[in-house]
Amino acid sequence: QVQFVESGGGLVQPGGSLKLSCAASRSIFTVGWYRQAPGKQRELVARITSGGSTDYADSVKGRFTISRDINKNTMYLQMSSLKPEDTAVYYCNRNPPEYELWGQGTQVTVSS
Helix, strand or coil: CCCEEEECCEEECCCCCEEEEEEECCCCCCEEEEEECCCCCCEEEEEECCCCCEEECCCCCCCEEEEEEHHHCEEEEEECCCCHHHCEEEEEEECCCCHHHCCCCEEEEECC
16 A cells, blocks of 8 residues: 655745655555645545646646655646645655545745
8 A cells, every 4th residue: 555745835025936746655646736725625636647648737837846756656746836725735745646645744924
């Protein structure tokens, strides 16, 4: 059973940047970054295949970049031009996600 550990969250001002990391216990084909804001459903933010193909939610296109280091089984989410509406707990999981693989996530708060 693969496990994911997210890190890199924090408090940042609007317009700032953060880079999230997700360490997986073994390699998997397609992984995604998800987020859940208070009172909202969890949503897919970005995904990447082992071949490097990527997809992004419209709300983050041009601001977020997903990448992965296959050798390290680690995935990244570079977030720039952050907005208050990006505030959420960010998670990584397979894509499509598996319920039992959700971890603790990492909190991102965008506020002045």
